[in-house]
Amino acid sequence: MKRSCLLFGLVALHLISAQPLSVSVKVGESVVLPCHGTPQTGSPPQDSLHLQWQTPRERVFEWKQGTVYQAPQFLGRVGLEVAKEVVGAQWDGNCSLRIQPVEFSDTELYESFFVDTRRRRMFLQSVWLTVTSHRSYINLKSGQDLHLDLHTHHRVRVLFQGSAGGPGELLWHNGPQGRYGDRLEKRARELTVKLLTSADQGSYTVLDSRNCTLSTVTVTVEESTRERTLSPGDPLTLPEEHRHLLVLFWPEGDTSSPRPVYTPPRGGEGRTEEGDRVVIQRLTPGHQGLYEVQDAQGNTVYKLRLSVAGMEKQSHSDGSRLRATFSLILSSLLLSAFLCPSLLPAW
Template sequence: MKMYGIYWDRHFIHLHCLWIVGCVASSSLPSIPVSISSPVGSQAILPCKWKSQLENIPVCHVQWQTPDETVFEQKGEQRWQASEFEGRVEVPEEKLWEGDCSLILRDVQFGDVGLYESFMVVDRARMKRRVFIQSVQLSVHDHKSKQSLRVGGNLTLKLHTPQAMRVVFQGRNSTELTVLWIRGEEDNRGCLEEAERLVVLKGLRMDDCGTYKVLDSHGLSVSTVELTVEACPTKVVKTPHFPQIEDKQAPVGKSTYNRSSSLLMLFVLLFSPLIQHLL
């Protein structure tokens, strides 16, 4: 009986340990990730709804993490962010209590690509467990566009993000890259103007046709613009139109015939005495 009692006590302790481990671990297995694609420099929302998994929790304690690190954690008014996400991540508290634990990620960068998982930490009495909510696969892409402008016009290049560091140009028939703009340095072309998140190339020429790229600090393409420059259309000079003047001939009629007959009679009267003398 004693040996049986010892065996039962050990078996009970083993089951109790397994139960504790199960409570501390996530209560559900990861589901198929939701795919989110975002252009670099924009805002991405990683979706999360916790009320489908939990009910009546005492405190909203949310965690967002990647396979390598914790990105964001919030418990009541306490918040924590990883250094590379500082100032860029947020879970709105007013929506959190409504069941929305979506992570807002601002100024998305190529380094943010990866798998994100959300958890709610439930702490009741002496039992604490972390409940898996949602996994999200984030992908990031650059901006691409084509523009056609005329000679003398201006090309406006959007930088899209404070992480944009330079603008390079490749001519249509060239393999070389020319640096047009570097953040913090003076313009080296004379026709570039820098504004907030904008670089303007003024007074376009025909040889400005080609590809313009905005690059980040890692040399990755933030945006690509294919530019075509067209010549200004030739102005057509209009010849003034004058009304055609027709030559009007005097009509030949009865009055003209009468005038000729009178002249003939006058000729006969004047020269008839001379003709008789000669005869």
Template sequence: MKMHGIDRDRHFMHLHCLWIVGCVASSSLPSVPVSISSPVGSQAILPCKWRSQLDDVPVCHIQWQTPDEPVFEQKGEQQWQASEFEGRVEVPKEKLWEGDCSLILRDVQFGDVGLYESFMVVDGARMKRRVFIQSVQLSVYDHKSKLSLGIGEDLVLKLHTPQAMRVVFQGRNSTEWKVLWIRGDKKLNRGHLEEAEGVVVLRGLRMDNSGTFKVLDSHGLSVSTVKLTVEEVAKTLKLPQIQDKPVGKSTVYRSSSLLLVFVLLISPLIQHLL
């Protein structure tokens, strides 16, 4: 666990004391939490508005927790966050004073799934009390897509998260999964997939590259699934098409004018012959 401006042991004891007090002093939780769904690797915002529960507080002291453990705590300039959320959680200070205590959770992972609860800690006459603000149920899902590319083209696979650790492939007519890429394994990756910023690339597709590609995280869970079809693109010469121009009023008027001019020019000649 990482702490900023708070003595570690002292704060840890203080936090758990507040939880004990909070079991008695906190407002009762609502039966239906707010549901938030987010794709893995993206940013999720867990909503929280404390002014709906409190008129004003001398110091904004916000806590976020799951039913099992603390996640985040902020009091003024002091801040604490659990190790598994380190560097990924934040409650913007400027919004907190305006009444918005929403928790920003970056690089969402499957392990983040669950119920989150927020509380404001308020100084009372005799003891501190925690006022319940909001409960949020977070769910996380993987990315799915279908692609159709031609022979010789490049397949670009997004990794979506720094937690993506490997890419596996299953051919269209196969039941075996083959490892194509492992993060940091230069020997395996050479000649297979090229790694760039946030993506891996398979160059010069062949017909036997048709199948399913999966990006997996460190726990073997699917970050993304891409079903690829490689097609043979026929190289045919396209001849320019000549389109008939539509006949409109302007075309009819122009033809009539030319006919009238022609008649006027040959009329004297006809009269002379007669």
């Protein structure tokens, strides 16, 4: 009996208040449910600890003398902060539980317990966890890419609601949907919408398999006009890798109807395709002006104002050489007249 009292005294804890703590976290992020029981007269080695975390419905996590139990729906997502310490070290009272990544189904009341050597459970802490969705606002320029964080590795659906209203549109469900085609690219937890236009302005909603909203991203797309300066003879490369771009051209100072520079799937004279890129070979003064790149629906991806540098400089150099030549001839005639007046014609 004396020995049992001694063992209990070594691991007796200052119990934390039974009032639940409130913790809120965004879905897909990492969260720590805080718990710290302070030993009164000593602390057992970590490898002899027995700690439990549970909800009113089930046991979530258990650490028993170095052996770990995780509930099936938490498998690979939960762990104690003390588990990072060296086994055999003295326990400092930290029994906080880390969950990563957090899912909507993790919203619940969690309770932690210390189990002594006689299997008596001592309540430590209760934590109410609330999992919420993400909400963000992004301002991009036409021609840029939108990168959507899906916040999960599981299957999702992505819906689009245009800023002009109207019915929503399914973008992604086990692959690209509708008109987006090869403009969508998914890697791990990210979905990329390529080459934004004004038609892509609106709200993007990511839904999980239970139809819960993981995130809502509101996107504003501003039209952009790029400026570029090249030299005569240089090639002009449109860097976007897209198979369905239309390129229109207005020559410098010409505001009439544009002429197509490139219409998929074939290019025009002096234009080639490198993969999915359009290249205009050997620029001349006639290539200077405004280029508009459109997608397959006729939406403006971006505009490019091209200046061909060196044209005025070249023209100026030619004029300078002509004036210099004329001056040299005139000087030679005057010198000849001065030295040999008889050579001058009689007027």
